[in-house]
Every structure is written in C-alpha cells, then in structure tokens.
Amino acid sequence: MLPLQDIRVLDFSTLLPGPLASLILAEAGAEVIKVERPGTGEDMRGYPPTLGGESGSFAILNRGKRALALDLRAPGAAESLLALAPTIDIVLEQFRPGVMDRLGLGYAAWRKAKPTIIYCAITGYGQDGPRAREAGHDMNYQAATGILALTAASDGAPGVPPTLVGDIAGGTYPAVVNLLLALRRRDRTGEGCFIDIAMAENLFTFQFLGLATGQGAGEWPQPGAGTLTGGSPRYRIYATGDGRHLAVAALEDKFWEAFCDIAGVGAGHRDDARDPQATIAAVAACVKAHDSAWWEAALAGEDTCCTVVRTLEEAVRDIHFQARGVFSRRVEVPGHVLPALPVPVVAPLRTPGTSAPAPGIGEDNEAIMRG
Numbered sequence: 001m002l003p004l005q006d007i008r009v010l011d012f013s014t015l016l017p018g019p020l021a022s023l024i025l026a027e028a029g030a031e032v033i034k035v036e037r038p039g040t041g042e043d044m045r046g047y048p049p050t051l052g053g054e055s056g057s058f059a060i061l062n063r064g065k066r067a068l069a070l071d072l073r074a075p076g077a078a079e080s081l082l083a084l085a086p087t088i089d090i091v092l093e094q095f096r097p098g099v100m101d102r103l104g105l106g107y108a109a110w111r112k113a114k115p116t117i118i119y120c121a122i123t124g125y126g127q128d129g130p131r132a133r134e135a136g137h138d139m140n141y142q143a144a145t146g147i148l149a150l151t152a153a154s155d156g157a158p159g160v161p162p163t164l165v166g167d168i169a170g171g172t173y174p175a176v177v178n179l180l181l182a183l184r185r186r187d188r189t190g191e192g193c194f195i196d197i198a199m200a201e202n203l204f205t206f207q208f209l210g211l212a213t214g215q216g217a218g219e220w221p222q223p224g225a226g227t228l229t230g231g232s233p234r235y236r237i238y239a240t241g242d243g244r245h246l247a248v249a250a251l252e253d254k255f256w257e258a259f260c261d262i263a264g265v266g267a268g269h270r271d272d273a274r275d276p277q278a279t280i281a282a283v284a285a286c287v288k289a290h291d292s293a294w295w296e297a298a299l300a301g302e303d304t305c306c307t308v309v310r311t312l313e314e315a316v317r318d319i320h321f322q323a324r325g326v327f328s329r330r331v332e333v334p335g336h337v338l339p340a341l342p343v344p345v346v347a348p349l350r351t352p353g354t355s356a357p358a359p360g361i362g363e364d365n366e367a368i369m370r371g
Helices: 017-027 056-061 077-082 107-113 138-144 165-189 199-217 253-263 276-288 292-299 312-316 319-323 365-370
Strands: 008-011 031-036 066-069 090-093 118-123 193-198 235-239 245-249 306-308 330-333 336-339 355-357
Touching: 008 017, 017 031, 017 056, 017 090, 017 118, 017 165, 056 330, 056 336, 066 365, 077 107, 090 165, 107 118, 118 165, 138 165, 138 199, 165 193, 165 199, 193 199, 235 276, 245 276, 245 292, 253 276, 292 306
Parallel strands: 008 031, 008 090, 031 066, 090 118, 118 193, 330 355
Antiparallel strands: 235 245, 245 306, 330 336
16 A cells, blocks of 8 residues: 555645645556646646657656646636545645635645645745845855855856755655645644645745854855865866866775875975865865876775765766666657656655556546546
8 A cells, every 4th residue: 555545635736845845746546647737737847858749858747647637717627626625635736825715726725624734835935024026046045044155156146056946855755744744744643734835935944054153153164165065175076187176075084085185285285274275275286187088997995985976977978877766657748758867765755667658638537537
C-alpha cells in the first residue's frame, strides 16, 4: 500500500510551486485532480519545449494526474466543485489572497462542506501583512529576503539566479511537508486545517548562518566575503587551465589538507586564516595550472570535497546518476517519451509504474463530475 493511495487532491494551482507539490503527492499514491480553465488550460501548457503539440514542461510537472476543465467564474461552478467535497482530502491553490473566497471556493466554503478538509494556499508573501497582495515571481522573493544581494559580482550587480529556489524550496517543499503533517494530525484528531505557505519567508531558512552572525554578532553577510559566499579560500570556485571551473568546498581541515596536497599548495599558504587573499591567489594559480580532465583524474577516489563544474547535459549522463536510476522513470508526450522529473520520494513509497502521461485538458470531466 502506498502512503497516500487513499488521498484525493483537488489542485487549482498553476505553473511550478503547486503543480510540483501535487506531483510529489501523486508519486506517493495520491489521486490528483488538476482543475484548469477550459480551452487553453493553464499557462504552463504553453511553455517550451513543444513536443507533438504539447508542452514538455507541463508534461513532466503533471505526470500521472487527472484533469478537470471548468470556468470557475461560471454560474454554478463553485457549487459543482463543492459537491465533490465528501471525496476530497486536500485542496491546493496558489491564487492571491481573497481570490478563492470571491469565487465561493475559499477555506470557509470547503470546511462547511467537509469539516476535515485540509486546505493549502501557496502565495508569495502569505495571507496577511503589508505585502500579502503584492505580485511576484521567484527572483522577487530572493530579492526581498537578501539572497539575491549575495550573488553580487565585483561590479556590485547581483546575478540572475539559475534556480527557482523561491518556488521550489520556498513553496513546493514546505507545502508538501505541511500537508503530510496535517494528514498525520487529522489521522489522530479528525481535524482539518488551513495551511498558509508564504514562499518569501520560507527562504530565510536558507540563511541560517547569516542570521546567526548578523543577529548574534552584528556581522551581516556580504557578497564575496563570508565563509560560504566566497570569502574563504576553502569554499570558492576556481578557474582551471582550459577555461572550466573547479568547485572547492574543502571546509574541514582533513579535506583542505588533502586538496592542498593534490593541488601543490605551498606550506606558507595552507594556513588560510593568516592571509585569506594570499591563499586564494595561491590556490587559484595551482588550479589554473591544470585542465579539468587532469583535475577529474587527480581527484578521483580522493576525499577532498572538490568537484569539476559540470553542465546539466554532462550531469544527466553521469555514471552515478545513471546507476542510481535517477532518470529511469518516463512521462509520455505525443510522439515522444521524456525522462520523468526526479522528485524526492524514495522507491518503496512511490508508485510502481515507470511510465505515465500528463492529462489532456478536461479529459476526466465526465468521470470526475459523475463520480
């Protein structure tokens, strides 16, 4: 028995945070019903790549779900959805605060229809507070919480973050964690609840070190200066001789000494606390003396916490990830089969099938509404 195979989720969310959360629930056995507008469906259906007339991005985020197309503003729409309440365990949405209430589908309406319902709302800044109704995307949340400032280069300009940390780490994962906690509590008490997920504030978790040093010692992190933001010779990215890069994360003494032995860092520069900038320059020269292939070979089998920086294409072909079966599951797209998106659900707790499609717009309308 899968852990969530008796759980039914009604998912009103779009794009990334909510759909990825419901994908994780689906992979653990939940039945997920994706509610979309008729005709075009949700916006992610228009995102590249287009494969067989459908979005590959949409497919990997909505693998194995069911689909219900309904105009939420149409007369009777709210009533028809609330009629499903006895069969629904979780309602998931990511509209701005107040939108679902105006549609007649807010938490109060669902709770009245089913007192044990678990209702999860994902927003940028939460259900209340001065910024509650402020529009935003991932980069805005990183900007608002101090993360983006730490990406600043030598010219002082922050860089565009390459990963959607706000959406996934601030939205998806906290939603899944709290939904599972809410289900556990409901099992014990019979109580439902409202879950307020604010993506921006959840990003402060990732700044535990900066919060400790800033609030405790008055030493707020600066780009390129902190232990984990480029100030330490032991935690930096160095250029190799062929224009690639080596990620050095040899924080502990045993890893640092092992790396220095391989790199040929002189004894006078190994005490990095004495003159960090001089050590950085010495290490940079040692790393640049060899190309990335040399570093791959020299570091193989050694405990140094150092890794040649790979492209995504190289990473997905890595023998370790292939051996672990990270990309062994599949999602079906017309005329194509894509590797399914890896999600953090271990094999014993995950649906056994290796291949599943994403639903077409409203393809389950009749079965869902009739059932």
